[in-house]
Amino acid sequence: MWRRVVSLYPLLSPSKSSVLHRAKSGIASNEKTPFIVFVLGGPGSGKGTQCAKIVETFGFRHLSAGDLLRKEISSNNENGVMILDTIKEGKIVPSEVTVKLIQKEIESSDNYKFLIDGFPRSEENRIAFEKILGVEPNIVLFYDCPEDEMVRRVLSRNEGRVDDNVDTIKKRLKVFAALNLPVIKHYTVRGKVCKINAVGAVDEVFEQVRPIFTLMVK
Numbered sequence: 550m551w552r553r554v555v556s557l558y559p560l561l562s563p564s565k566s567s568v569l570h571r572a573k574s575g576i577a578s579n580e581k582t583p584f585i586v587f588v589l590g591g592p593g594s595g596k597g598t599q600c601a602k603i604v605e606t607f608g609f610r611h612l613s614a615g616d617l618l619r620k621e622i623s624s625n626n627e628n629g630v631m632i633l634d635t636i637k638e639g640k641i642v643p644s645e646v647t648v649k650l651i652q653k654e655i656e657s658s659d660n661y662k663f664l665i666d667g668f669p670r671s672e673e674n675r676i677a678f679e680k681i682l683g684v685e686p687n688i689v690l691f692y693d694c695p696e697d698e699m700v701r702r703v704l705s706r707n708e709g710r711v712d713d714n715v716d717t718i719k720k721r722l723k724v725f726a727a728l729n730l731p732v733i734k735h736y737t738v739r740g741k742v743c744k745i746n747a748v749g750a751v752d753e754v755f756e757q758v759r760p761i762f763t764l765m766v767k
């Protein structure tokens with residue numbers, strides 16, 4: 550139902566009556582109204598790890614912006630080289646590219662609960678998402694982690710990522726502070742941010758998240 554209704558509306562100018570429009574801020578949800586959670590935090594703060602726990606416990610669809618971009622690189626799509634160069638530099642890929650990838654996943658999903666991980670990374674990302682999809686997140690999770698812990702985690706991640714090295718991590722931390730913190734500030738002012746202490750064992754961190762979802766997601 551969700552997929553069919555969404556596809557009836559033009560992608561770049563969502564109608565006020567579209568299903569996406571009904572996902573405005575609010576805590577309750579039902580099968581026809583998407584429930585959107587942005588999952589933010591610096592590189593290595595544990596976003597992906599925590600998303601896996603949330604998926605397992607609360608049945609969300611996990612959309613990692615970084616994973617979607619890496620998939621574009623490995624499938625040799627037209628933007629692949631540009632995306633690879635941007636990731637190597639720890640910079641942010643142009644918003645229209647990333648938003649389109651996320652939009653495609655949302656619109657083709659049978660689920661209505663989405664964890665959008667590592668997005669929005671900048672005010673430009675945020676504005677593009679809200680404009681193109683016509684919705685705001687219901688909640689924003691912010692995994693707060695000291696820089697030295699993030700560096701330690703990234704350098705021991707061992708997934709063969711081109712950006713998990715000392716030089717690129719320094720750049721990513723700078724980009725996080727300059728571009729991502731303003732997004733967190735924006736949603737804090739709107740009362741949407743749940744700040745999580747990302748230090749501790751994976752399960753301990755998750756125990757801070759569990760009550761938020763138990764209360765807010767129906």
Ligand code: ADP
Nearest residue numbers: 592593594595596597598702705706749750751
């Ligand atoms: P992000 O998606 O925020 O970049 P990840 O979830 O990929 O972070 O985690 C980065 C690395 O840190 C991974 O190797 C992961 O296993 C590890 N990690 C995640 N959460 C914790 C934690 N609470 N304590 C220690 N290591 C963690």
Ligand code: C5P
Nearest residue numbers: 614615635636639640641642667668670
């Ligand atoms: O979230 P993740 O660590 O997987 O992101 C890896 C890289 O992907 C980022 O450092 C950035 O270069 C790119 N990215 C982006 N825009 C996003 C998310 C990730 O450009 N919204």
Ligand code: MG
Nearest residue numbers: 596597613615
């Ligand atoms: Mg990740």
